[in-house]
Amino acid sequence: MSDEREARRAWFEQACVGLHDRYATLQEGEPASYIPELADVDPDRFAIAAMTVQGERIGVGDCDHEFTIQSISKLLLYGLALETHGRDRVLERVGVAPTGDAFNAIELDDATNRAPNPMVNAGAIAITDMVAGASVDERVETMRALYERYLGRTPTIDRDVWASERETGNRNRAIAYLMLSRGIVDDRVEETLDLYFAQCSVLVTAHDLALIGATIANHGVHPVTAEQVVPREVTRDMLTVALTCGMYDYAGEWAFSVGIPAKSGVGGGILGMLPGVGGIATFSPRLDPIGNSVRGLRVFEELSRHFDLHLFDPDRPWTR
Numbered sequence: 001m002s003d004e005r006e007a008r009r010a011w012f013e014q015a016c017v018g019l020h021d022r023y024a025t026l027q028e029g030e031p032a033s034y035i036p037e038l039a040d041v042d043p044d045r046f047a048i049a050a051m052t053v054q055g056e057r058i059g060v061g062d063c064d065h066e067f068t069i070q071s072i073s074k075l076l077l078y079g080l081a082l083e084t085h086g087r088d089r090v091l092e093r094v095g096v097a098p099t100g101d102a103f104n105a106i107e108l109d110d111a112t113n114r115a116p117n118p119m120v121n122a123g124a125i126a127i128t129d130m131v132a133g134a135s136v137d138e139r140v141e142t143m144r145a146l147y148e149r150y151l152g153r154t155p156t157i158d159r160d161v162w163a164s165e166r167e168t169g170n171r172n173r174a175i176a177y178l179m180l181s182r183g184i185v186d187d188r189v190e191e192t193l194d195l196y197f198a199q200c201s202v203l204v205t206a207h208d209l210a211l212i213g214a215t216i217a218n219h220g221v222h223p224v225t226a227e228q229v230v231p232r233e234v235t236r237d238m239l240t241v242a243l244t245c246g247m248y249d250y251a252g253e254w255a256f257s258v259g260i261p262a263k264s265g266v267g268g269g270i271l272g273m274l275p276g277v278g279g280i281a282t283f284s285p286r287l288d289p290i291g292n293s294v295r296g297l298r299v300f301e302e303l304s305r306h307f308d309l310h311l312f313d314p315d316r317p318w319t320r
């Protein structure tokens with residue numbers, strides 16, 4: 001690494017250490033509890049991780065602590081659907097509208113008969129329905145293989161969270177059956193829901209999320225193995241919906257104030273992607289009422305402001 005790059009890395013790391021110190025005492029928000037097993041986390045865990053598209057890595061705090069990926073999975077499965085079926089077929093079922101409603105809203109687009117937003121539950125379940133395979137086991141394998149491409153290891157599914165999601169997921173069931181009645185999903189609804197609950201229950205760390213972010217930010221090329229994990233043109237669509245829809249009903253404020261394509265999950269993770277530069281991830285399970293990590297929002301806001309990381313910032317640095 002050149003001296004200049006090393007100096008930048010150290011500068012960024014120092015800022016992350018400072019933010020970690022500052023926000024580690026912030027006690028606002030509560031871990032998600034609408035799924036009983038999700039409440040069973042240490043609320044004070046806190047991590048900030050980053051990886052550049054060249055594979056340089058930093059991490060502060062609990063970066064190796066595992067938590068469930070939850071809604072961040074929606075972005076990866078969206079990429080898989082685009083790759084497998086192409087943009088037109090995906091757009092027939094699911095739109096790209098930042099709906100501004102809660103992640104579990106029961107809302108379909110009557111005019112187009114689609115789930116409007118791919119980054120909240122209805123759209124994501126319709127996307128999961130598109131995972132190919134003759135049986136549920138085969139489809140779970142397809143999903144696992146997707147994670148494996150990003151993570152470089154077989155992902156572990158938290159079986160207790162998976163079971164808890166299945167037991168308490170009646171609102172998702174209602175959404176899925178409504179979509180069946182409208183012909184948006186196929187009639188293997190329980191199987192698809194099981195797969196959706198499994199994809200949410202995959203365990204990741206903050207380092208994993210930073211790596212996933214760096215891969216997508218690197219136009220789909222894994223920064224360490226140089227493998228093309230997801231097609232180049234698909235990352236454009238993934239980044240676009242992350243910017244417009246990735247933070248639930250906070251997406252507009254996020255795009256305005258932070259301006260980093262991102263996806264959050266109720267497990268406490270936020271995955272941010274800086275196209276051409278790298279990935280940033282935070283983990284802290286205390287959530288605001290919308291479902292975004294409170295400490296995570298603060299860290300991203302400050303990093304964006306301090307380092308001019310907003311996508312449309314005229315001084316956006318580090319793109320070379």
Ligand code: DON
Nearest residue numbers: 070071103120121200265266
């Ligand atoms: O209840 C669900 O659908 C979750 N397993 C997904 C959770 C999440 O992170 C918020 N959803 N968009």
